[in-house]
Amino acid sequence: MFTMGKTTERVFYFFTWFFQGSSFLVPRAYAVMHRMHHAYSDTKEDPHSPHFFKDVFGMMMQTKKIYQSFVAGTLKPEPQFQNNLPVWESLDRFGDMNIVRFGWGTLYSFFYLWLVFFHGVSAWWLLLLPVHYLIGPVQGATVNWCGHKYGYRNFDNGDHSRNTGNIGIFLFGELFQNNHHRYPDSPNFAKRWFELDPTYVILKVLNRIKVIRFKKLQT
Numbered sequence: 001m002f003t004m005g006k007t008t009e010r011v012f013y014f015f016t017w018f019f020q021g022s023s024f025l026v027p028r029a030y031a032v033m034h035r036m037h038h039a040y041s042d043t044k045e046d047p048h049s050p051h052f053f054k055d056v057f058g059m060m061m062q063t064k065k066i067y068q069s070f071v072a073g074t075l076k077p078e079p080q081f082q083n084n085l086p087v088w089e090s091l092d093r094f095g096d097m098n099i100v101r102f103g104w105g106t107l108y109s110f111f112y113l114w115l116v117f118f119h120g121v122s123a124w125w126l127l128l129l130p131v132h133y134l135i136g137p138v139q140g141a142t143v144n145w146c147g148h149k150y151g152y153r154n155f156d157n158g159d160h161s162r163n164t165g166n167i168g169i170f171l172f173g174e175l176f177q178n179n180h181h182r183y184p185d186s187p188n189f190a191k192r193w194f195e196l197d198p199t200y201v202i203l204k205v206l207n208r209i210k211v212i213r214f215k216k217l218q219t
Helices: 006-023 027-039 056-072 089-095 098-119 123-133 135-146 165-171 177-182 198-208
Strands: none
Touching (some): 006 089, 056 135, 123 135, 135 165
């Protein structure tokens, strides 16, 4: 969709780890899985299609298994999925360490407890902690489960991809999966007048101020 300079890439790579925290996903491994998902959408070779599992947790465990195999190197991706992968080995190793994940989780817990005990926030908010610990996998599961089971279709892509209505705005356009599978290289996941992809708006700003460069602008 776009390119960026090496220094800019490293800055965004660091931010990926910093903001994902305890749910950090090694970019090269998830990039391979995403490419596989497009190439084999909703077939048995798809690493996270919801149509082979009874519930979302089964799909999440399958995704985790394949992801960890790519990270550990016990499973080698096909050559067609290996070009131009983002790699920062030292940060990948550090961010994937259990003690680092536990450290992030501890910080989140203290923050929630601080709000509850010192600022009168309802203790019910503590129930959000498991989601906060695993927000990356939760977001990925939501996109892949809902985006391939619920909603409408603009295009016949030969798979089950769907646009899960405008609730997708809360995931910044990622639930326009039917559109995305039709035009995987387009930075704008919205294709009809009533659809809105907030991420595309952000990308246009970044392109305008020359942080990134669109390869091919499709609106």
